Amino acid sequence: MIKAVVFDLWETLVYIKKSRIRKKIKKYVKGKNLRDIEKVIMTKNYDSKDQAFEDLCKMFNIRFGKFFYKFILKHSLGNNSYKSIYDDVFPVLKKLGKKYKLGVVSNIDCFSAEYFKGFFDFFDSIVLSCNIGKIKPDLGLYKKVLDELGVKPKQAVMVGNCLENDIEPAKKLGMKAILIKRQADLLNFRPVKTQYKPTITELFGIEKYLSMW
Numbered sequence: 001m002i003k004a005v006v007f008d009l010w011e012t013l014v015y016i017k018k019s020r021i022r023k024k025i026k027k028y029v030k031g032k033n034l035r036d037i038e039k040v041i042m043t044k045n046y047d048s049k050d051q052a053f054e055d056l057c058k059m060f061n062i063r064f065g066k067f068f069y070k071f072i073l074k075h076s077l078g079n080n081s082y083k084s085i086y087d088d089v090f091p092v093l094k095k096l097g098k099k100y101k102l103g104v105v106s107n108i109d110c111f112s113a114e115y116f117k118g119f120f121d122f123f124d125s126i127v128l129s130c131n132i133g134k135i136k137p138d139l140g141l142y143k144k145v146l147d148e149l150g151v152k153p154k155q156a157v158m159v160g161n162c163l164e165n166d167i168e169p170a171k172k173l174g175m176k177a178i179l180i181k182r183q184a185d186l187l188n189f190r191p192v193k194t195q196y197k198p199t200i201t202e203l204f205g206i207e208k209y210l211s212m213w
């Protein structure tokens with residue numbers, strides 16, 4: 001019997017409005033892996049954005065250029081006006097919260113985490129990369145959320161948009177996993193091409209599986 005539902009954050013519960021942040025940042029750090037950027041800025045609790053930016057520059061051997069700095073602040077670390085919550089999130093979380101424990105596992109920088117602080121109140125366990133120093137698909141994040149929710153893997157469902165970060169690690173631990181493919185018009189990234197089942201396109205689709213398992 002399912003006792004807990006764990007959610008990924010980006011492109012599952014929230015999205016970044018009309019911007020091509022990743023593409024643009026990629027252009028600035030030519031040839032570098034975006035995952036490495038995430039490993040830097042998403043696994044620490046920084047006191048200031050300057051510190052986060054300095055770390056980035058060090059890692060990529062980039063001069064602490066004003067233009068790049070402004071760019072990062074405008075499009076990523078410092079800007080919350082792009083961040084938005086999908087319409088189906090509150091009705092579904094409210095409903096599920098009456099019957100199941102809710103968790104969130106996210107790769108996120110500490111500045112965005114601060115922005116979502118109020119939203120995180122909906123969850124019984126909040127496991128964020130910036131707080132625990134590891135990033136998905138590290139199984140440590142999943143073990144922690146299961147531990148905090150007090151459920152066994154088979155009693156928990158993971159819902160996320162990324163096979164590598166959400167579905168595979170959850171399955172490895174023995175959790176159930178539902179892939180969500182959001183409407184492409186709101187996405188910054190191309191939805192993943194896969195035949196994985198079960199796949200849903202909005203959160204309302206979850207309940208059917210919860211009662212089935």
Ligand SMILES: [Mg+2]
Nearest residue numbers: 008010011161
């Ligand atoms: Mg995601």
